Amino acid sequence: MTGGASNHVKSGGLRSIDPRPKLMLMVSASTACMLTGNIPHIAGILCVLILTLVVGGADMLVVLGRIRALLLLIAALFVIQTIFAGMDGLLLAAVLSLRLLVVVLAAAILLEGEIRDYLLALVQMKLPYELAFAVIVGLHFLPILRDEAVNIYCYMQLRGKDFKKLGIAKKLRAYSGLCLPILAGALRRAYETSIAMDLRGFRAMPGRTSMRRLSMRGTDVILTIFYPVIFIALGFIFVR
Amino acid sequence: MKTDDHIFIETRNFSFSYPPTGKGTERRPALADINLAIEIGSITVLVGPSGCGKTTLCRCLTGAIPKLIKGTLTGEVYIGGREIAHDDAVTVGALSAQIGFVTQEPDHQIVMTAVEDDIAFGPENLMKPPAAIRSSVDAQISNMGLAGKAETNPSALSGGEKQRLALGGILAMNPEAMIFDEPMSNLDADGRTRFTRRIKELKSGGRTVVIVEHDFELFDFADRWVLMKDGRLICADAPANIPRSLLEDELWR
Numbered sequence: 371m372t373g374g375a376s377n378h379v380k381s382g383g384l385r386s387i388d389p390r391p392k393l394m395l396m397v398s399a400s401t402a403c404m405l406t407g408n409i410p411h412i413a414g415i416l417c418v419l420i421l422t423l424v425v426g427g428a429d430m431l432v433v434l435g436r437i438r439a440l441l442l443l444i445a446a447l448f449v450i451q452t453i454f455a456g457m458d459g460l461l462l463a464a465v466l467s468l469r470l471l472v473v474v475l476a477a478a479i480l481l482e483g484e485i486r487d488y489l490l491a492l493v494q495m496k497l498p499y500e501l502a503f504a505v506i507v508g509l510h511f512l513p514i515l516r517d518e519a520v521n522i523y524c525y526m527q528l529r530g531k532d533f534k535k536l537g538i539a540k541k542l543r544a545y546s547g548l549c550l551p552i553l554a555g556a557l558r559r560a561y562e563t564s565i566a567m568d569l570r571g572f573r574a575m576p577g578r579t580s581m582r583r584l585s586m587r588g589t590d591v592i593l594t595i596f597y598p599v600i601f602i603a604l605g606f607i608f609v610r
Numbered sequence: 611m612k613t614d615d616h617i618f619i620e621t622r623n624f625s626f627s628y629p630p631t632g633k634g635t636e637r638r639p640a641l642a643d644i645n646l647a648i649e650i651g652s653i654t655v656l657v658g659p660s661g662c663g664k665t666t667l668c669r670c671l672t673g674a675i676p677k678l679i680k681g682t683l684t685g686e687v688y689i690g691g692r693e694i695a696h697d698d699a700v701t702v703g704a705l706s707a708q709i710g711f712v713t714q715e716p717d718h719q720i721v722m723t724a725v726e727d728d729i730a731f732g733p734e735n736l737m738k739p740p741a742a743i744r745s746s747v748d749a750q751i752s753n754m755g756l757a758g759k760a761e762t763n764p765s766a767l768s769g770g771e772k773q774r775l776a777l778g779g780i781l782a783m784n785p786e787a788m789i790f791d792e793p794m795s796n797l798d799a800d801g802r803t804r805f806t807r808r809i810k811e812l813k814s815g816g817r818t819v820v821i822v823e824h825d826f827e828l829f830d831f832a833d834r835w836v837l838m839k840d841g842r843l844i845c846a847d848a849p850a851n852i853p854r855s856l857l858e859d860e861l862w863r
Binding site for chain 2: 484485486503506507509510513514517559562563564565566567568569570571572573574575577578579580581582583
């Protein structure tokens with residue numbers, strides 16, 4: 371792989387793998403767990419994902435930190451489903467929660483890589499580059515919007531709004547006041563960026579070249595084949 | 611009618627109004643009766659108070675107005691001898707190979723998640739060969755003082771670094787003319803010195819440069835200062851020929 375990791379993340383392990391096996395893992399794992407309702411099968415897929423993270427050298431504490439909020443949401447959904455649907459709902463809740471866990475862990479594996487490499491991989495996989503760029507520009511906006519939200523929050527506090535002392539109703543009203551400038555800023559930014567992209571020649575030509583090129587090594591090819599095969603094999607073992 | 615061979619950018623009787631924001635809210639023209647001819651290889655500085663139409667004029671010269679930003683337009687704009695405002699066959703993307711535009715806000719211009727990818731974005735769009743793009747990107751990273759940050763996410767850069775990145779991204783496209791909209795706004799003293807040096811290099815390389823800048827005294831080496839007020843051109847001449855009283859009294863009164 372020609373594109374290295376950025377200087378603030380550790381390299382090696384999952385990060386040194388080509389993005390395409392990871393994309394294949396994401397697609398095949400989520401498809402397999404949606405097609406099957408068999409708990410051992412989904413649990414098997416989950417085990418493969420956890421093994422991938424561990425063997426791939428991912429820092430499990432960091433991974434758990436990233437998905438903590440989603441884990442809490444899955445746990446809450448499990449409890450609610452069980453309470454309102456009784457014993458019948460317990461199995462359904464288990465299947466639903468395991469499926470969500472698979473999707474969340476597959477996404478966590480995707481996060482062990484560079485966005486720029488996924489863009490390149492998608493383009494090399496012949497996805498129209500306009501679509502691939504729509505994704506990357508959206509992702510590019512996230513930290514900018516986060517910074518803007520923090521700034522507006524600070525400005526409102528500087529102007530005397532103490533969020534901690536507000537009741538729930540007033541807090542909701544105050545947060546709606548926070549959302550509107552962020553939304554307006556996001557729309558304006560999207561408009562300006564689309565103009566700037568055109569001014570930089572975006573879609574000026576029938577295609578585009580690429581300075582970097584990803585090349586798959588033997589391990590990457592094996593992993594790309596391995597994941598769908600193992601998920602299908604698990605289905606044959608558990609679904610009888 | 612074609613322009614003279616030594617003129618690269620020309621506007622003739624050019625006026626533009628943004629669309630009204632609602633019923634009965636007709637806007638005054640953002641630009642009125644602009645006649646401007648910019649020679650190949652010259653440096654022109656647009657000077658005027660905020661809201662006088664400098665940025666709108668720049669957008670017209672890049673084709674963004676009227677191709678992307680609609681409004682009421684009369685008159686003509688010529689780039690390299692070709693009328694662009696009324697010719698539907700001319701696209702903003704195609705013009706980007708001829709005219710580079712560095713916007714006021716680098717955050718609006720930067721689209722990629724790594725410094726080197728963002729500099730490569732323009733040349734890749736123009737389908738330049740990968741090896742040529744790589745050498746151009748490496749040169750810009752070095753020239754813009756971004757060495758060691760090739761793979762850094764631009765969101766982690768300082769305001770000045772972002773400005774330099776935005777500039778490097780346009781320079782890598784190697785256009786014949788470049789328009790800079792308030793390029794000094796985020797630069798420190800060193801960045802300003804580097805920038806003015808780069809402008810002189812562009813001129814000596816035969817590039818046509820248009821700069822919008824409030825701190826226009828930094829560009830006393832420019833070929834022309836063009837003074838604007840209320841969407842109109844007041845005066846266009848060599849900096850030495852423009853009376854300072856005109857700058858102080860007329861523009862900011």
